[in-house]
Amino acid sequence: MLQSLMEIPVVGAPLAGGPSTPALAAAVSEAGGLGFVAAGYKATVDVAKEIGEVRLASRRPFGVNLFFPTRLEVDEDSINAYAQRLASESDRYGVAFGAPRWSDDEWEAKLELIARERPAVVSFTFGCPEAAVVRELRGCGIAVWCTVTTPAEARAATTAGVDALVVQGAEAGGHQSSFDDTDAAPIGLLSLLQLVRRATDLPLIGAGGVATGGGIAAVLAAGAFAAQIGSALMLTPEAGTSEPHRAAFAADTPTALTRAFTGRRARGIVNRFLRDHDAAAPKGYPQIHYLTAPLRAAARTAGDADGINLWAGQAYALAQAAPASELVERWAAEARNAIAH
Numbered sequence: 001m002l003q004s005l006m007e008i009p010v011v012g013a014p015l016a017g018g019p020s021t022p023a024l025a026a027a028v029s030e031a032g033g034l035g036f037v038a039a040g041y042k043a044t045v046d047v048a049k050e051i052g053e054v055r056l057a058s059r060r061p062f063g064v065n066l067f068f069p070t071r072l073e074v075d076e077d078s079i080n081a082y083a084q085r086l087a088s089e090s091d092r093y094g095v096a097f098g099a100p101r102w103s104d105d106e107w108e109a110k111l112e113l114i115a116r117e118r119p120a121v122v123s124f125t126f127g128c129p130e131a132a133v134v135r136e137l138r139g140c141g142i143a144v145w146c147t148v149t150t151p152a153e154a155r156a157a158t159t160a161g162v163d164a165l166v167v168q169g170a171e172a173g174g175h176q177s178s179f180d181d182t183d184a185a186p187i188g189l190l191s192l193l194q195l196v197r198r199a200t201d202l203p204l205i206g207a208g209g210v211a212t213g214g215g216i217a218a219v220l221a222a223g224a225f226a227a228q229i230g231s232a233l234m235l236t237p238e239a240g241t242s243e244p245h246r247a248a249f250a251a252d253t254p255t256a257l258t259r260a261f262t263g264r265r266a267r268g269i270v271n272r273f274l275r276d277h278d279a280a281a282p283k284g285y286p287q288i289h290y291l292t293a294p295l296r297a298a299a300r301t302a303g304d305a306d307g308i309n310l311w312a313g314q315a316y317a318l319a320q321a322a323p324a325s326e327l328v329e330r331w332a333a334e335a336r337n338a339i340a341h
Contacts, residue, residue: 021240025037027328035063036065047110068127072180072285081282083100118140146166154167166207193222212232213331239324263291266309
């Protein structure tokens with residue numbers, strides 16, 4: 001079934017929070033890969049609009065990614081203390097921080113939209129729906145993928161009846177897609193692919209630190225069917241990556257995992273905000289996300305890369321400012337050459 005979705009073993013990662021655009025999803029699919037619409041943080045009506053825009057631009061298959069609404073226990077006192085700590089950021093940017101709150105990201109409405117619109121694939125981040133939901137979506141002719149970060153998560157998703165697993169290694173940019181916001185050290189992609197392969201026979205898509213054709217060849221050799229690529233697409237003209245975020249990709253700055261921006265571990269380029277607040281940031285997603293969102297928006301408008309979440313994987317320095325279709329086609333040729341030799 002996966003062979004019918006893509007001619008090239010490249011999946012465009014669903015880059016929620018700005019970089020994901022219908023143009024990027026369409027460009028990846030048009031090049032023979034599988035593009036994705038990121039539904040996270042968006043109103044359902046806006047996701048529907050983006051699905052329509054992708055279909056206007058391409059007749060090829062594409063996917064939509066949803067955030068699974070896991071509600072984890074949080075320490076309200078710690079979140080309130082963190083909010084007070086951010087008063088200096090409010091003064092810096094001249095805006096009030098937001099109200100910390102939990103949200104299911106319009107889960108039911110988005111599920112209904114997916115069932116109605118029937119994209120080729122729906123993938124899930126932060127958890128896996130119960131088997132009944134998976135069966136319903138598959139009954140609509142939609143392939144169901146789940147993002148996993150451990151063999152235990154892979155087994156749970158397999159039991160739920162999904163069609164494929166996106167295996168996210170420690171190298172990946174943005175949020176760690178774990179079912180729980182754990183403090184355990186994340187597993188690197190090469191090791192994780194081998195461990196997950198022992199746990200399940202489902203097709204695997206490797207994600208994390210893949211930015212070249214050689215990287216694609218490596219995950220294919222490790223047992224994956226395809227590679228999911230995110231950071232290496234963020235400098236394309238089709239991506240919605242902000243200007244300060246793009247500029248940060250030119251610096252030789254390390255990445256780190258942090259809860260400072262959203263209350264959930266995510267990998268980004270180290271900047272002032274991360275250095276100043278990482279040690280004090282509590283667990284609390286999406287509460288901390290909503291708390292810091294106005295501050296980050298103001299910093300982004302001001303062009304201040306030191307005040308925004310600079311999500312990026314460990315191989316972000318390999319990203320190139322070229323059209324997405326050109327990159328996907330180049331990576332495919334490089335991967336074929338690497339495999340042949």
